[in-house]
Every structure is written in C-alpha cells, then in structure tokens.
Amino acid sequence: MTDDMFSSRAKGGIARREALSPEERAAIARKGAAARWGVKATHKGNFQQELGIDVECYVLDDDGKTAVISQTGMGKVIGLSARGNAFPRFLATKAMSDAVGAELREKIENPLKFQWGTGGAEQPPATIHGFDATLLIDVCKAIIETEAKGTLPSRYGRVAMQAHIIVGASAKQGIRDLVYSLAGYNPTTEEIIAAFKLYVLEEAKKYEPEFPxxxxxxxxxxxxxxxxxxxxxxxxxxxxxxxxxxxxxxxxxxxxxxxxxxxxxxxxxxxxxxxxxxxxxxxxxxxxxxxxxxxxxxxxxxxxxxxxxxxxxGGQQEFDFGINASSEPPPPSEQSQPGAPAS
Structure with a gap:
C-alpha cells in the first residue's frame, strides 16, 4: 500500500467519523469497549436492606440498560441454596425439563458476563455472571407450571411458594408502573421499593398464615x-x-x-x-x-x-390469668397494659 493510498483511507475514516452524530459516536465507542473489556455495570444494588435477602443486582451500560441479577442471587431469590450453580442445576433437573423451553434453556446455559469495578493494578474489575432480571419471571412461571402438573418434588415446596409470590408481586408492580408512565408520573426510588415490598407482603399472606x-x-x-x-x-x-x-x-x-x-x-x-x-x-x-x-x-x-x-x-411481663379464667378481660389499668421492654 502506497503512502497516498494510506493517506486517502485515513482521510475517509476521519470524514465518516465527523459525519456521525454524537449519539452514534458514543454507541460505536461502547461497542468497541465491550469488545475489548466486556460489558460493564454502572450501578450495583442488593435486596438485603429492603427485602431481607442477600441478592446482588446490577444495571449494565449496554444500549438496553439491562437489569441483571447475579447467578447466585437468582437461586437465592427462589429459595435455593447460596451455591453458585444451584440455579442452573435446579432448572436442569428432570422435573423442570419439560417446562423449560429451548429459548429459556439457551439463556440459562449462556449467562451474561460483565465487569464490575473501576479496575487498576490494585483492584482489577471483577467478572460477574448473571441473568437479565426479566428471566426470573420466566423461570417462576416454569416452576408454577411444573407444580400445576404435579411433577414438582415436594422438597421444592418453598421454591414454588416463592415463585407464586414473585409473579404476583411483579404483575401488580408492572401494571402500576404502566399507569404511572401513561399518566406522566415519575415515582421516586423510595416509592418504587415501598410499593414492591407491599405487594410481596400481600402475596406472601396468601401462602403462609401469620400465626400457626x-x-x-x-x-x-x-x-x-x-x-x-x-x-x-x-x-x-x-x-x-x-x-x-x-x-x-x-x-x-x-x-x-x-x-x-x-x-x-x-x-x-x-x-x-x-x-x-x-x-x-x-x-x-x-x-x-x-x-x-x-x-x-x-x-x-x-x-x-x-x-x-x-x-x-428480656423484660417480659409475667401473666397470672388464673386457672379457668373468666372470658371477660380485666378493667383497663397500667398493670393490664403490656409492659415496655427493658432498655
């Protein structure tokens, strides 16, 4: 290749780059970075504080801003063990094989791989394996389908209960968010979390009475x-x-x-x-x-x-209701009211 030909190609590349919009340039840059380093996560969270379960979640920097739950988290959220392979192993069981279609199986066998962390010599980015969060709903539906057929082993009873709760709560949250969007209302982060927690509680009550x-x-x-x-x-x-x-x-x-x-x-x-x-x-x-x-x-x-x-x-009041006590409650007094706990 002659110097003139090289110069001509270089000028052509510059001209094409300058003709692109800022959004198109940014998209090309993201694709190039993903090819070199893999997709990166821009945000990280955990279900622990709000929902009481240690499940990590992320938002990726891809075009779709994919919401991701870690592979270990996928298992924990439906009641499986904390082992990293518990989730794919459960879905590969004979009981689940009929309900897990080819498309879902392909996604499970090919988890998303992405980078989390700033990088650097002292702490390089960690490679995380996870799944698109919407996959959780597909999995829960497959579990419910297997349960309905009567082929889900009894040892997975808790998993089935979790699947019902997740699907029910997510459906309520989804229709609520749709109405908000159509009405032009943007809820705060706190409102979204509070609403989902409420829906989870409502769904849980259907399957577990509060007092045995x-x-x-x-x-x-x-x-x-x-x-x-x-x-x-x-x-x-x-x-x-x-x-x-x-x-x-x-x-x-x-x-x-x-x-x-x-x-x-x-x-x-x-x-x-x-x-x-x-x-x-x-x-x-x-x-x-x-x-x-x-x-x-x-x-x-x-x-x-x-x-x-x-x-x-500590600090619990003792009760002397007496043998065969009356069915009528005692008159209200400071002594009959529940005592405050010890400091």
Whole structure:
C-alpha cells in the first residue's frame, strides 16, 4: 500500500467519523469497549436492606440498560441454596425439563458476563455472571407450571411458594408502573421499593398464615385456658403483643417511638403494632413465631415458658390469668397494659 493510498483511507475514516452524530459516536465507542473489556455495570444494588435477602443486582451500560441479577442471587431469590450453580442445576433437573423451553434453556446455559469495578493494578474489575432480571419471571412461571402438573418434588415446596409470590408481586408492580408512565408520573426510588415490598407482603399472606394454630394450642395448655366456643381468649392479645410484637419491634430499635405514637393517637395498640410490623416484613414475623413456638412446645409449664422468654428477649411481663379464667378481660389499668421492654 502506497503512502497516498494510506493517506486517502485515513482521510475517509476521519470524514465518516465527523459525519456521525454524537449519539452514534458514543454507541460505536461502547461497542468497541465491550469488545475489548466486556460489558460493564454502572450501578450495583442488593435486596438485603429492603427485602431481607442477600441478592446482588446490577444495571449494565449496554444500549438496553439491562437489569441483571447475579447467578447466585437468582437461586437465592427462589429459595435455593447460596451455591453458585444451584440455579442452573435446579432448572436442569428432570422435573423442570419439560417446562423449560429451548429459548429459556439457551439463556440459562449462556449467562451474561460483565465487569464490575473501576479496575487498576490494585483492584482489577471483577467478572460477574448473571441473568437479565426479566428471566426470573420466566423461570417462576416454569416452576408454577411444573407444580400445576404435579411433577414438582415436594422438597421444592418453598421454591414454588416463592415463585407464586414473585409473579404476583411483579404483575401488580408492572401494571402500576404502566399507569404511572401513561399518566406522566415519575415515582421516586423510595416509592418504587415501598410499593414492591407491599405487594410481596400481600402475596406472601396468601401462602403462609401469620400465626400457626400450634402456638395457640400451646398457649391454651401452658396458661390452662379454656377453649371458647367462638374466637380466641382475650388473654391471647397480651401474649401476642408481649411475646411476639414487642421483642420483634424492639430488635429494630423503634419500639419507644412506636409506643409514643400509639399512646398519642389512641386506638387499638395491637393493630398499630401489626401495622408497624408490616414495615419490617413477613419474613421477620415468621422467624419470631418459630422461636416462640419452639419455646412453648419445649416447656412443661407456664413458668418454664416465661423463663425462656425472659432469658431470650428480656423484660417480659409475667401473666397470672388464673386457672379457668373468666372470658371477660380485666378493667383497663397500667398493670393490664403490656409492659415496655427493658432498655
């Protein structure tokens, strides 16, 4: 190639570059960078603080601004183990093979690979494997389809429950966001997170009752309470507030503010506490109920049970409802109200 030919080609390249719009130049630059280094993530988040599960998520710098959930996170969010290969292994099982079509299988077998981090000699960018977040909905639908056919093994019952919750909550969030867009309203980040948490709670309630009947059976036994013909004994209100709600709210450091609010506003204190608990999450409630039920079942009598409550949570008021207590609640007084937790 002669010098004149080289110069001519160089001038032609410069002319073509100058004819491009700034957006076209930026797109070409991104493609070139992706070819050299791979796609990069511009933002990173985690489900932990808002939804109580350690799942990493990212937004890529590609044209579609792809929302990504890490491969490990995909498994954890549907209730699988934290092992990195748990998600693809589950979908490769015989039970799931019929529901996972060719297109979905290809995406699962070819996860997205992208860079996260600023790079440099001391800390080079990390290569992350993940999946387009919308893939989670396709997977959940496949799980639900397998469950409906009766071919999903019973050991995956929790996975099926999670799939129902995710699909239901996401559908509600999607139609809400569509209406917002059509109406020209742009919700804040906090509003979006709060709405999704609410939808998750609504969906979760369909599959897991808040209070197991076994706990009520144990309270009847420990406090020697007669079973009423209808409803539950009034005593259960005090047990619920002091042994379930108070320790749980106290653990988040907000109980004193809550008590002041309920005292100032009046109304049903138990209802206020339940509303507060919803802000914490259904998962925290289930964990607390599991602890209380274990203590109740392993206690021979009321004294042993309350001793365990005090040792575990501290500052719990003891109750003397008496044998075959009246079905009428005691008159309101400072002594009959649930006590504040110890500082």
């Amino acid at each position: 009947n076994e706990l009520y059976v144990q309270w009847h036994r420990l406090y020697n309470l007669a079973v009423p013909e209808r409803g539950k004994p009034w005593h259960f209100k005090y047990l619920t507030v002091n042994h379930v709600y108070f320790p749980l709210a106290k653990s988040n450091g907000k109980i004193l503010d809550l008590l002041r609010a309920t005292k100032a506003q009046g109304g049903d204190r138990q209802k206020k506490l339940f509303q507060f608990l919803n802000a914490i999450g259904a998962r925290a409630l289930r964990i607390q109920l599991g602890r209380i039920l274990e203590m109740a079942e392993s206690s021979a009598n009321q004294q042993a049970y309350e001793r365990k409550i005090v040792e575990r949570f």
